[in-house]
Amino acid sequence: MAEKTPVFNTPGVVLRTTDVGDRDRMLxxxxxxxxxxxxxxxxVRKITSGSLPAAQLFAYADFTLRRGSQxxxxxxxxIRETFLGISGTIEGAALASYLCEAADELSVPDVASPELAQxxxxxxWTVSAGKRPRHIVKGAFEMRVAAIAGYQPDVxxxxxxGNEDCGARGMLDIMNGRLLCEHCYNDLYKEQVSQYIPADTPLTDEYGQTVLFRRVTPGVLRALRYILYTDPKRQFSFTVDGEDAVLFADACETYLLHHIGHGYKTLSFYKSVEGL
Ligand SMILES: [Zn+2]
Incomplete structure (x- = not known):
């Protein structure tokens, strides 16, 4: 007798597909x-297979599965939803590919992950509907997925x-996931910088460790707090514009990639099709 029920039902989203031979596919x-x-x-790739629509990238379906040893x-x-709108634009498809690749890497086999699945x-849904700006969807996903994976910054x-108001030039400490107001930042790092640093300059913190900062304006900070502290169902219902949008995108992407430890070809492709 197997310890686990050999056949079980579950809803799920397809994050990756790899064709095997002429008719099979690994999901x-x-x-x-x-x-x-x-x-x-x-x-599943036979034209007569009723399960083919559910075996596509991004498909959301009810699966009936049988456990094997491997x-x-x-x-x-x-199939519940195919998210056809995602492939309506190359930018949307590229963004969804990158975000699903990150989700694939940050999810764990056989460990319940309702927050990540949601x-x-x-x-x-949001990329497919195409009603929210992609930089909002991308940044919110990057920050939330980092938080779910255990890297939630304290903003x-x-x-x-302890001041909530961090001034016009607050700083997000990427490596330590913490915030510095402009006054405390200047106090701590004034010997290392003659003026406020440009992004990308690594400094050394009070323990001699290298630190990396991203500037957070009040607008960026509002967006980060919204993403991390609001109801996940309303995850993308905020705005960030102009220079703030550039700083926001850079902070979220840098934060996720730093904690993952590498970049993604799918991200490079997304940025190339967006002209970024
Ligand atoms: Zn302070």
Whole structure:
């Protein structure tokens, strides 16, 4: 007798597909209850396969799976949503590919991850609907997924003086996930910088460790607080414009990539099609 029920049902989102031979496909499916699952979909690419719509990248479906020793096997799948709007623009498709690749990397097999599954689903809905600016969707996803993976920054107030108002030139300490108001930042780092630093300049903190900062204006800070402290269902309902939008995008992307430890080809492609 197997310890786990050999056949089970779960909703899930397809984060990755790899064709195998002429008719089969390997899927990476993110589920709320079982985390990330590798699913071998035998014969799914046959034109007569009823499960084919659910075996596409970004598909959201109800899966009936059978456990094997290495991975799960697809018995059948009923599509709930194909997110057709994602492929309506190359920019949307590129963004969804990058975000799903990051979600794939940050999800864990057989560990329940309802928050991450919900975030991915909300994100795919939003990209598909095309009603929210992509820089908002991208930044909010990057910050939220970092938080869910255990890297939530404390942006409630300055980590030294506690002040919620960080001034026009507050700083996000990327590596330590904390905020410095402009006064405390200047006090701590005045010997290393004759004036406020440009982004990308690594400095040394009070413990001799290298630190990396991104500037956060009041507008950027409002956006970060919204993303991290609001109801996840309203994840993308904020605005950030002009210079703030550039700083916001840079801060969120740098924060996620720093904690993951590498970049993504899908991100480079997204940026190239956006002309960034
Ligand atoms: Zn302070």
């Amino acid at each position: 990476t499916v993110l589920t709320p209850e079982y985390g990330k699952l590798s699913v071998f979909a035998r014969g 991975h799960c096997y697809l018995n059948e799948a009923a 975030l991915v689903l909300n994100t795919l 409630a107030g300055c980590c030294v003086c």
